[in-house]
Amino acid sequence: MRLRNIKGARERIANEEKAMETPKEYKGKWGQVFGNNNSIHIEIGMGKGAFITQLANENPDINFIGIEKYSSVLIRAIEKLPLVKNNNLFLIRMDAEEIEDIFEHNEVERIYLNFSDPWPKERHAKRRLTSKEFLARYHQFLTKEGQVIFKTDNRTLFDFTLGQIAIAGWKVESVTFDLHNSKYLEGNVMTEYESKFVALGNPINRVVIYQ
Ligand code: SAM
Numbered sequence: 001m002r003l004r005n006i007k008g009a010r011e012r013i014a015n016e017e018k019a020m021e022t023p024k025e026y027k028g029k030w031g032q033v034f035g036n037n038n039s040i041h042i043e044i045g046m047g048k049g050a051f052i053t054q055l056a057n058e059n060p061d062i063n064f065i066g067i068e069k070y071s072s073v074l075i076r077a078i079e080k081l082p083l084v085k086n087n088n089l090f091l092i093r094m095d096a097e098e099i100e101d102i103f104e105h106n107e108v109e110r111i112y113l114n115f116s117d118p119w120p121k122e123r124h125a126k127r128r129l130t131s132k133e134f135l136a137r138y139h140q141f142l143t144k145e146g147q148v149i150f151k152t153d154n155r156t157l158f159d160f161t162l163g164q165i166a167i168a169g170w171k172v173e174s175v176t177f178d179l180h181n182s183k184y185l186e187g188n189v190m191t192e193y194e195s196k197f198v199a200l201g202n203p204i205n206r207v208v209i210y211q
Contacts, residue, residue: 070093130150
């Protein structure tokens with residue numbers, strides 16, 4: 001998702017105390033940033049932030065961080081911050097390719113990847129957020145019991161992901177090719193893209209993995 005360039009977006013991020021740009025200085029210090037040692041769950045490629053803000057509201061005892069590459073998109077998530085009644089959400093503008101520079105070993109308990117960009121050209125496979133290269137990055141900072149939860153309507157990207165999971169030696173806790181007609185639907189929080197695709201009748205794939 002790329003919205004048109006919004007004038008002043010970078011300044012708005014700089015002026016928002018709950019938003020930051022590639023905060024490498026907080027690596028290993030997120031407990032201090034949140035002011036507690038609660039588990040940290042992150043969403044990479046959060047888009048306009050509906051999913052992560054709902055999770056932050058519903059789970060006051062978990063710390064959430066939403067990561068988005070484009071400032072023009074991230075400011076849409078910033079606009080939702082007043083709706084979050086708990087002090088448990090930060091937003092980061094950065095390219096996830098640098099993600100291991102901002103989290104320390106064992107610092108993150110869960111990673112959500114929702115409707116990640118497919119990067120259909122084979123030469124761009126390494127940019128897919130579920131590639132073995134990204135799984136190796138997640139391995140750097142995910143706790144031993146930590147999970148990656150991936151949802152997509154894109155079956156080609158999903159099949160690629162299942163292959164990468166096997167190559168990287170991760171384990172599958174659960175998998176479904178039609179989340180909304182499965183036993184896993186209870187407790188599912190919809191993302192902006194998910195709402196659109198479900199309305200179109202597209203099946204949603206979901207896999208939960210651990211190391
Ligand atoms: N997760 C949201 C949803 O389900 O509604 C948005 C999905 S949208 C298709 C993918 C988002 O991931 C876009 O906002 C895009 O800018 C972001 N994104 C893609 N690659 C990224 C990267 N390397 N680092 C951070 N964000 C990225």
